[in-house]
Amino acid sequence: MSGEPNTRLSDLFGLAGWSKGELARLVNRQAAAMGHPQLATDTSRVRRWIDMGETPRDPVPRVLVALFTERLGRVVTIEDLGFVRSGRAGKRRDAGNADNPDALPWAPDRTAAVLTEFTGMDLMLNRRGLVGAGAALTAGSALTSAMHDWLHSDPALSSDAPRIDDPLNAEPAGFDRYEAAPIGSQEIEALERSVEVFRAWDAARGGGLQRKAVVGQLNEVGGMLAYRHPDHLQRRLWGVAANLSVLAGWMSHDIGLEPTAQKYFVIATHAAREGGDRPRAGEALSRAARQMVHLGRPDEALDLMKLADSGSGEEALPRTRAMLRTIEAWAHASMGHGQAMRRTLGEAEELFAADKRNVPSPCWMQMFDEADLHGMEALAFRTLADHEPTAAITAQQHAKRALELRGNGRQRSKIFDYISLASACFIADDPEQADRYARLALVSMGETSSHRTWDRLREMYRLTGQYAGYEKIDDLREELKLAMPKGPAKRTGKADV
Secondary structure (H helix, E strand, O other), X not given: OOOOOOHHHHHHHHHHOOOHHHHHHHHHHHHHHOOOOOOOOOHHHHHHHHHOOOOOOOOHHHHHHHHHHHHHOOOOOOOOOOOOOOOOOOOOOOOOOOOOOOOOOOOHHHHHHHHHHHHHHHHHHHHOOOOOOOOOOOOHHHHHHHHHHHHHOOOOOHHHOOOXXXXXXXXXXXXXXXXXXXXXXXXHHHHHHHHHHHHHHHHHHOOOOOHHHHHHHHHHHHHHOOOOOOHHHHHHXXXXXXXXXXXXXXXXXXXXXXXXXXXXXXXXXXXHHHOOOHXXXXXXXXXXXXXXXXXXXXHXXXXXXXXXHHHOOOOOOHHHHHHHXXXXXXXXXXXXXXXXXXXXXXXXXXXXXHOOOOOOOOHHHOOOOHHHHHHHHHHHHHHHOOOOOOHHHHHHHHHHHHHHHOOOOOHHHHXXXXXXXXXXXXXXXXXXXXXXXXHHHHHHHHHOOOHHHHHXXXXXXXXXXXXXXXXXXXXXXXXXXXXOOOOOOOOOOOOOO
């Protein structure tokens, strides 16, 4: 007991709207449903949790997680409640404080536990139709501070790490526990193939339609990680977990579940690092950085990109580093830093050209090809054009080149290219061409479930205002208003490709 109020639990308790007596009764009822009928919580004990900082013993934290998750309609973890899991090895000095509420970084067994718990709660919300996202994003600087030293150190597989108190043996309410059992190379190959299928679907159709399937597969993998496999299999399994976590995060970001997305990116970073793949860990962090730029927080994105770049290690291929530079450039563009953006894009082009393809690129880099390079350059110059209108001409050139190079199955990226091109044409005072490309984007919108495409379309709609009175643009504005989902946009920055 700390003697200090548990402010995180207090805040969530206030949001839930229960009385202390109600929460005590709910804990007892939920615990019985989870197989713990002997638990007897009362109002005074709830008061000690909230007002005195007392940490209840297992299974109470897991019971509270299930109750708050269902009540608030978003995933709530043990850390969100202000509790630190018992028995964890390698606790940071600042773990669990206000700047590091998730007690990062996690020990290997802890990563598997968090992965299983978080995906299980996410699936419970999916099944019950709850999609709330009331949690706050962790600042990029806080993530960087918490994870810097850990990401730069040598990873250790969970088989070499101290064992914590079997968090996966618990059976949280609302979802089924995966029974840990050994698997072989054939099963892992099947999992790796499933990642490719999910990744291709996401690129073509957006994140909404297959997100639940990805989260469910990730939940199964979390259970598999509870069994101690030979090192070569365990590393591959961590790799599958990292790839699925990135996909779950990207799909969550694509449909506007931002705190959920960030949590998956952090899980992916841990999984990749535990599997010995530091470049993959850096790429996962870069996704969190792209998310920050999308949400209008480019300064925090730059913090994350510094860690993503340095944490990727010397084994990162030139094309991987080129991809990281494009995200950094986009963040500079959002802040109006034209010189820094151009310098960083120049580095990206040089690194991309330096990749001789003599070493096979990892599967998670297959999507970043020359079309994506030009697409990101178009986005960066179009974003800079809000500060330097002359940049719109260069944005058009890159967007057109990206469209020429886009292959089949990249429908969402093509829509982003069309919107970047149309927006750049509006800024460059070419409404005729802008109207053409805007309509090409509009006719393709119904083929995806990506909320980010609508975010970008809203930004383009804002640019049409200066041409009100032009008959063709007035017609476009009406079509856009009819097509766009009702309700306010959920962001303030510029969306990404």
